[in-house]
Amino acid sequence: MKLGTRGRYAVMALVDLAYYGQGKPLALTEIAQRQSLPLSYLEQLFLKLRQKGFVASTRGHLGGYTLAREAEAIRISEILEAIGEPLETTRCDKSSATGCLRTNAKCLTHALWAGLGAQMQQYLDGISLADVCERRII
């Protein structure tokens, strides 16, 4: 049950962007340096973040990325989902009614894992980028 670098770096970079980029485009090289993250990896991540509408890009000299939405309106849970770091606690297919294995009843532990997932989702739903920047965590 560990958080990978995809989700972690994406959030770190977006927090950095919200924190240091005051409306002006911020180059990835700058973010990468400040957060000690590999630049080419970040490029990959920001490609997806742009496609999903979290950031907007400006090319060329003095270009960079800006937040496409208000920092108050971006929840951490959204970022993780967009970047491909889902909260997978249950093993069964959510869409189908069938549970862990074959049987169409849920396994004994289903409710437990579903509860854990809901707990995490709720927590990350309740925190915005702005909250992290201004250190309003719990």
Added chain:
Amino acid sequence: MKLGTRGRYAVMALVDLAYYGQGKPLALTEIAQRQSLPLSYLEQLFLKLRQKGFVASTRGHLGGYTLAREAEAIRISEILEAIGEPLETTRCDKSSATGCLRTNAKCLTHALWAGLGAQMQQYLDGISLADVCERRII
């Protein structure tokens, strides 16, 4: 952020043991069949669970495993930790004061991940094997 099979199978098997084994030893083959889990993998997991004091074993014919502690007294969080499925949300070393990278300050997102970890820990601390068996989840 996904739950692996180690933790998942360990909990499934222990729940099965608490649910179907009424004090009497339950063979792993039976548990494995009922829960559709690979037997040899389960053996590996139960070796650790026995060493950590969660179950006791009886060898030979009609042997098997029994819970070494009351189902009410075994918390899910303990199982996950024992089996080697820790809740790793932060990246920094807990023991040392230094944060994500070199700097001895914590990174901007540290509190966020720590909060998430605490949330999960608290949830799993609050649920016992017995709770799962009797479907007392949330």
Added chain:
DNA sequence: TTCATACTTGACTAAATTAGTCGGGAATTC
């Protein structure tokens, strides 16, 4: 114009982790 900067994109890869398997052994009961 020309150059430097910075985003864009897809393909590729090395390392780590996971999810097991396999084989032989030891204890216990019938």
Added chain:
DNA sequence: GAATTCCCGACTAATTTAGTCAAGTATGAA
């Protein structure tokens, strides 16, 4: 003594992760 069941370590195949690399496009400044 035969069947059953736990015991244990070593080994491996597959997957995932965490990146790298290379080539291209757009923009602004000198």
